[in-house]
Amino acid sequence: xxxxxxxxxxxxxxxxxxxxxxxxxxxxxxxxxxxxxxxxxxxxxxxxxxxxxxxxxxxxxxxxxxxxxxxxxxxxxxxxxxxxxxxxxxxxxxxxxxxxxxxxxxxxxxxxxxxxxxxxxxxxxxxxxxxxxxxxxxxxxxxxxxxxxxxxxxxxxxxxxxxxxxxxx
Amino acid sequence: xxxxxxxxxxxxxxxxxxxxxxxxxxxxxxxxxxxxxxxxxxxxxxxxxxxxxxxxxxxxxxxxxxxxxxxxxxxxxxxxxxxxxxxxxxxxxxxxxxxxxxxxxxxxxxxxxxxxxxxxxxxxxxxxxxxxxxxxxxxxxxxxxxxxxxxxxxxxxxxxxxxxxxxxxxxxxxxxxxxxxxxxxxxxxxxxxxxxxxxxxxxxxxxxxxxxxxxxxxx
Numbered sequence: 001x002x003x004x005x006x007x008x009x010x011x012x013x014x015x016x017x018x019x020x021x022x023x024x025x026x027x028x029x030x031x032x033x034x035x036x037x038x039x040x041x042x043x044x045x046x047x048x049x050x051x052x053x054x055x056x057x058x059x060x061x062x063x064x065x066x067x068x069x070x071x072x073x074x075x076x077x078x079x080x081x082x083x084x085x086x087x088x089x090x091x092x093x094x095x096x097x098x099x100x101x102x103x104x105x106x107x108x109x110x111x112x113x114x115x116x117x118x119x120x121x122x123x124x125x126x127x128x129x130x131x132x133x134x135x136x137x138x139x140x141x142x143x144x145x146x147x148x149x150x151x152x153x154x155x156x157x158x159x160x161x162x163x164x165x166x167x168x169x
Numbered sequence: 170x171x172x173x174x175x176x177x178x179x180x181x182x183x184x185x186x187x188x189x190x191x192x193x194x195x196x197x198x199x200x201x202x203x204x205x206x207x208x209x210x211x212x213x214x215x216x217x218x219x220x221x222x223x224x225x226x227x228x229x230x231x232x233x234x235x236x237x238x239x240x241x242x243x244x245x246x247x248x249x250x251x252x253x254x255x256x257x258x259x260x261x262x263x264x265x266x267x268x269x270x271x272x273x274x275x276x277x278x279x280x281x282x283x284x285x286x287x288x289x290x291x292x293x294x295x296x297x298x299x300x301x302x303x304x305x306x307x308x309x310x311x312x313x314x315x316x317x318x319x320x321x322x323x324x325x326x327x328x329x330x331x332x333x334x335x336x337x338x339x340x341x342x343x344x345x346x347x348x349x350x351x352x353x354x355x356x357x358x359x360x361x362x363x364x365x366x367x368x369x370x371x372x373x374x375x376x377x378x379x380x381x382x383x384x385x386x387x388x
Contacts, residue, residue: 009196009197009200010193010196010197013192013193013196013197014193017188017192017193018185018187018188021185021186021188022183022185025183025185026180026183034189034192037188037189037192038189038192038195038196038199041192041196042196042199042200045196045200046200092183092184093179093182093183093184094182094183094184097178097181097182099170099178100170100175100178100179100182104175105175105178105179105182108175108176108179109179112176112179123176127173127176127177127179127180128176128177128179128180128183129180130177130180130181155172155173158172159172162172
């Protein structure tokens with residue numbers, strides 16, 4: 001859509017950049033996060049012609065972010081999966097969050113990272129990013145039924161993997 | 170607390186650094202076809218571009234609800250969706266000025282593009298950055314420099330359609346046309362809007378097929 005005025009697009013960038021960045025970080029873009037976000041917005045603009053009228057911009061954008069992230073992760077990914085899991089967490093958890101202890105959150109994060117890719121993606125979108133089921137389906141490009149079933153299996157795996165299961169507090 | 174909620178808390182508690190402050194300017198400069206660079210060389214330009222975007226956003230746009238239809242700017246035209254629309258439109262106002270195309274170019278500061286198929290215009294008007302050309306059969310073609318601020322708001326009810334062949338937008342139904350600077354409103358009929366080389370074109374007074382044909386033959 002060459003006709004699109006870029007000033008209006010700038011407003012969309014400002015509005016959606018935080019969630020785009022969050023998504024890239026959560027999906028593992030690491031040091032490439034800012035590049036991924038920038039690239040995703042440029043690609044989204046160029047692809048506006050294929051955007052379905054009346055659809056919501058956010059999941060559509062996040063899908064591009066997810067694809068870009070996957071590309072950089074793959075390009076970078078000479079590290080073996082084992083090394084990756086052993087590496088220190090490169091995200092910072094807010095120690096002030098009281099609802100769930102820092103220790104428990106660290107455990108959870110490690111468990112999520114150890115999931116097979118598709119389960120990790122679905123848990124990340126649905127819970128860590130707190131997207132609804134429909135948005136998750138749009139971002140990952142899966143049917144809703146697939147989102148449901150993979151999520152279900154992922155939660156089952158997490159339960160088994162976590163040392164103290166669903167501690168009541 | 171169940172596992173789902175624990176995971177949500179985990180997600181919320183991840184500290185993500187703020188967005189790169191040059192992001193918006195960098196994206197805009199890349200999509201605007203400016204020299205493609207990942208990082209803007211000129212910080213001042215970046216700042217200025219970002220600043221203009223903020224101004225434009227603050228002054229003009231109602232809350233964006235994130236669908237394309239709701240934020241679409243087409244060059245100097247901003248499409249604003251509304252709940253209801255007029256059901257009919259008078260014919261486009263005739264262009265009564267009698268400038269030659271050369272004079273119009275001098276006044277407007279750019280050379281007008283004209284659809285070859287329509288022959289000699291019946292009227293030509295111009296002001297700085299703006300030219301209107303009319304033909305005896307009721308066709309009206311406006312062309313103006315597209316800037317950060319839209320010249321027009323088009324309040325459309327439905328029927329905004331992208332026309333791939335000519336990279337244009339077809340406003341299929343009558344709609345209120347607001348000239349932003351002068352707060353002037355008139356009801357416009359179906360209109361084709363497109364942008365070429367920094368100039369926005371509005372073509373009114375013909376059906377879609379004819380409009381597309383004329384747009385294609387405008388140079």
